[in-house]
Amino acid sequence: MTRVFSGIQPTGHLTLGNYLGAMRRWAEVDQHRADSLFCVVDLHALTVEHDPARVRRLSRQTATLLLAAGLDPDVCTVFLQSHVDEHSRLSYLLECVATDGEMRRMIQYKEKAAKERERGGSVRLSLLTYPVLMAADILAYGADEVPVGEDQAQHVELTRDLAVRFNQRYGHTFVVPRTTLPQVAARVMNLQDPTRKMGKSEDSGAGVVYLLDEPDTVRKKVMRAVTDSGREVAYDREGRPGVANLLDVLAACTGGNPESLADVYDSYGSLKKDTAEAVVEVLRPLQARHRELCADPAYVEGVLRDGAEKARALARPMVDTAYRAIGLLPPVPEPALSAAR
Numbered sequence: 001m002t003r004v005f006s007g008i009q010p011t012g013h014l015t016l017g018n019y020l021g022a023m024r025r026w027a028e029v030d031q032h033r034a035d036s037l038f039c040v041v042d043l044h045a046l047t048v049e050h051d052p053a054r055v056r057r058l059s060r061q062t063a064t065l066l067l068a069a070g071l072d073p074d075v076c077t078v079f080l081q082s083h084v085d086e087h088s089r090l091s092y093l094l095e096c097v098a099t100d101g102e103m104r105r106m107i108q109y110k111e112k113a114a115k116e117r118e119r120g121g122s123v124r125l126s127l128l129t130y131p132v133l134m135a136a137d138i139l140a141y142g143a144d145e146v147p148v149g150e151d152q153a154q155h156v157e158l159t160r161d162l163a164v165r166f167n168q169r170y171g172h173t174f175v176v177p178r179t180t181l182p183q184v185a186a187r188v189m190n191l192q193d194p195t196r197k198m199g200k201s202e203d204s205g206a207g208v209v210y211l212l213d214e215p216d217t218v219r220k221k222v223m224r225a226v227t228d229s230g231r232e233v234a235y236d237r238e239g240r241p242g243v244a245n246l247l248d249v250l251a252a253c254t255g256g257n258p259e260s261l262a263d264v265y266d267s268y269g270s271l272k273k274d275t276a277e278a279v280v281e282v283l284r285p286l287q288a289r290h291r292e293l294c295a296d297p298a299y300v301e302g303v304l305r306d307g308a309e310k311a312r313a314l315a316r317p318m319v320d321t322a323y324r325a326i327g328l329l330p331p332v333p334e335p336a337l338s339a340a341r
């Protein structure tokens with residue numbers, strides 16, 4: 001059976017981008033057709049300046065939202081990265097295979113490091129090595145597929161390179177995974193600046209629809225979306241990124257096609273209105289389920305505990321195999337090894 005792995009960082013409130021680019025597919029498609037693991041990657045949240053209490057709060061909230069979005073612990077595994085030591089164990093081995101040059105070429109590293117420097121802060125070493133930990137997340141489970149939004153494709157490419165390199169040097173150990181992207185909304189853009197991705201760590205939330213935004217807030221944000229000076233509704237991501245973004249979001253929410261939807265509208269106003277309502281409708285059941293789950297934190301904790309146990313059982317043998325392959329002795333001598341001495 002195909003194995004799927006994906007992750008999400010608890011670095012901010014989850015956004016419509018996270019949902020349309022990744023979570024929705026995990027819930028609607030991946031968990032039903034594959035052996036799937038979905039991870040709240042809390043260690044990744046420590047790569048930039050953070051408040052420990054906020055990370056704890058957002059880790060719980062992110063896990064709760066994954067369940068609210070429809071991940072079903074009876075058919076998939078949901079867990080916190082820091083509950084499974086194998087991620088960090090494997091990350092170190094992969095650091096011994098990755099190069100400094102390839103880390104510095106990562107677009108997200110360049111962007112986040114520049115932002116951190118602009119703020120007058122220093123760049124943590126873990127921000128540079130972060131894609132290696134992400135590779136470890138994936139390779140520890142022998143995942144075949146990694147369903148992500150477009151912004152993570154470069155990191156999955158790196159994961160493939162590291163897996164191939166490790167296998168060539170030390171013998172076949174890892175499955176070489178592939179990226180799967182959604183057909184529409186692989187990159188939802190910021191409503192106030194449609195040349196930038198809608199991200200959860202923005203300084204201003206005006207262009208970002210959060211999954212827990214009230215319906216009226218969603219409507220306001222979408223109605224105020226920056227479009228362009230033209231009038232005609234056309235799907236042109238380069239020339240008219242604002243309108244194209246709205247068409248992508250509408251298409252993703254209604255199951256349509258952005259190009260054909262463009263023909264249906266003759267004004268930006270009506271496109272915005274329908275997009276806002278479509279988003280409100282997509283978020284409604286998720287928010288209702290989220291309220292129910294918040295009333296039962298013990299349930300969420302139980303899911304995470306069981307999930308970590310299942311994940312550990314899968315990752316442990318894989319990471320042990322990698323330790324042996326790279327030249328590390330097992331802690332307890334195996335009978336065959338002591339006999340050979």
Ligand code: TYM
Pocket residue numbers: 005006007008009010016017018019020021022023041044133134135137138146147148149150151152155185186187188189197198199
């Ligand atoms: P993160 O937490 O930034 O995002 C989680 C998922 O949401 C997708 N996404 C988007 N898709 C479309 N439009 C957007 N505006 C948008 N914003 C976010 C992301 O592509 C991602 O699929 N490094 C990863 C987390 C990670 C991971 C992994 C993912 C760590 N280990 C292993 C897959 C496998 C990240 O920062 O995602």
